[in-house]
Amino acid sequence: MTVSGTETPTAASGDDVENLLGGQYTLRSSAVVDLNLFRVRISSNLTDFDGYSYFTRFVDPSVPGRVDYEVVCVDLDADPVDERIVSSLRDRTFRADRFRGGFYLTHHHGAPAHLVTRGNRIYVFGRRLDRVIWPYFTKHLLTVFAVDHDLLHLKAAAFIQPGSGANLLFGRGSGGKTVFLTQACVDGGTFLSNTHVLVDGLTVHGIPSAMRVRHDRCFGELIDSAGLAPHLEASEYRVDPALLFDHQPPAQATVRNLCIIDYDADRPRRFEEMDVEPFAAFLDLFAFAIGTYGLKDDVLAHLGNDVLAYGAAFSAMKTRMLELIASCRRLYINADMLDPGVRRETLAALAG
Structure with a gap:
């Protein structure tokens, strides 16, 4: 995985979120995720952001190239961001309301968060934001990309x-x-x-993407020997398919x-x-x-x-x-x- 260190916020193109809040947080890591037909830049104000670990194919973020979407994750415990300003900027949508209640998608819940969409750039302000990357953003972006490209x-x-x-x-x-x-x-x-x-x-x-496996007669030995990291559910673990198969x-x-x-x-x-x-x-x-x-x-x-x-x-x-x-x-x-x-x-x- 390629993750860059501290850098100028990728959102510094003048939208109102960056203009009002950009000086209150610092993006300390970034990764460009390759999802085959499109790319997503995920950035965080955390140096070690677990949200990157759900993916397996990355592009060097320092190399210029097309990025179709951006997801900016701002942990409110890492920087002194004014939540009153964030609340005034949040989306007025069904999903933004659910995020504020700590409900993300289907059966996934977590800490309350603020969702702010500006074109193909999405900001999310909250805590433990790795829990929204796979449950929500991956599914959401794949679906809207399919809608926009007749897939x-x-x-x-x-x-x-x-x-x-x-x-x-x-x-x-x-x-x-x-x-x-x-x-x-x-x-x-x-x-x-x-x-x-x-x-x-x-x-x-x-x-x-990483595979989700369970501790059963098929994957139990692998989970124990490789020390696989837990997925979102307690009974599931993440594994890179490259560990299982000898081909790309x-x-x-x-x-x-x-x-x-x-x-x-x-x-x-x-x-x-x-x-x-x-x-x-x-x-x-x-x-x-x-x-x-x-x-x-x-x-x-x-x-x-x-x-x-x-x-x-x-x-x-x-x-x-x-x-x-x-x-x-x-x-x-x-x-x-x-x-x-x-x-x-x-x-x-x-x-x-």
């Missing part, structure tokens, strides 16, 4: 099979997606993404299979195709980013609270998802990928 943002893992295409993996929490993904890659597949993808037609773009993920691939992974050892093993409608019903709330993460208010605010523009953007993204579902093989899979025989049969069926 589809899905919550999905992805891997490529040799001589075949990409498999997108969807599922409920603790349904076995990460174990399926890892075992498929150990058995010859190419890792593409663990949590997020952007899709353009049948082309899928992986999003580089490709930038993109062509989608072949869409798979709902639903491992349950108490139910019969299953590998069967699904119709479009029930498959789409599942993806609506378990993979389609706007619905899955509850980002409807954020997208509406991003579009200037223009209901017609929101309706058009939402409809277009849903159409892209339905076209993807209709164009690929749709599978429901309950398989113990830690069983070598079951794994070989399952991967052969995917490639067949």
